[in-house]
Amino acid sequence: MSLPDDVLNIDTPENVIFGYDVAGIGSRFLAALVDSIIILLSQIIVFATLFFVLSSIYGNLDDLDDSLMAWLMALIGLIAFGMLWGYYIFFELLWNGQSPGKRWVGLRVIRTDGTPITLSETIIRNLVRLVDFLPAYYGLGVVIMFINDQARRLGDLAAGTLVIRDQATVTLESLDTKTASRDLGLYAGQSIDLDLPVNRLTNADLRMAEEFLRRRYQLANRQQLAGQIMRALYQRMDLSPDGMYHNPEDVIRQIVKNHQTATETAADETTPNGPLT
Secondary structure, three states, X not given: OOOOOOEEEEEXXXXXXXXXXXXXXXXXXXXXXXXXXXXXXXXXXXXXXXXXXXXXXHOOHXXXXXXXXHHHHHHHHHHHHHHHHHHHHHHHHHOOOOOHHHHHHOEEEEEOOOOEOOHHHHHHHHHOHHXXXXXXXXXXXXHHHHXXXXXXXXXXXXXXXXXXXXXXXXXXXXXXXXXXXXXXXXOOOOOOOOOOOHHHOOHHHHHHXXXXXXXXXXXXXXXXXXXXXXXXXXXXXXXXXXXXXXXXXXXXXXXXXXXXXXXXXXXXXXXXXXOOO
16 A cells, blocks of 8 residues: 655745645655665676776785775775765756656655755755664664655755655746747637736746746646736736636736737837938
8 A cells, every 4th residue: 555645835935836746655665776776786886896806906805914804895885885875966966856766756856945955955865864774774764754744754854855756847946947949829729808017027927927838738737837827927916816717827828928019019119210310
């Protein structure tokens, strides 16, 4: 029986709420198992190569004196620790909160405020992994995850992170980033007549609306996010969406269309009709 995942709702300053499915113990265990297999295979390859090189230099390793054998064991322990600790840090920074196991299962590590993790968070959560691992294979970590409502282990609690299901949702940070595509579909769908004070909107508001229109067909929370963005835009324009019967997505498209029209009109008015005589 699989444990149900919880939902984390994050209310942004723009009053747009984003929901994240918090990963349960089962999916996290599967991701950890995949990562552990990869680490183990990597260590086998590295240690086999190391012993091959040392054997070619010193011959039979059993003939090494105690001091050299102690140094060899220390080197092996250091390499093993470095691979275990560095593996997660490297991939979580490279893939924005994902290790190969998490990417395969479809999980991602984020901060509890919904923003991507940074170097400090990934270092902290993976250093504390050594404690979570006790007494054997995440024994303590699993106990803490059972107790915590969001299935966070000690490393997550220390770093202020949690693991979510990596689904096709967006954040305000991603909506604030322009993409190369300019196809907003402004003339698709229902055409509505709205006379709104779009001049009160900021550039960040419009970027958020435009990015939603670009990505809307890829979003799992499309309708919910459209309603939240529409309310945020209306609040910015000092209007109330109460009584609004239009589709929120159509309203967002019309707002962007109205703003582009107003911008083009203003540009035409400031452009000379011809050369001065």
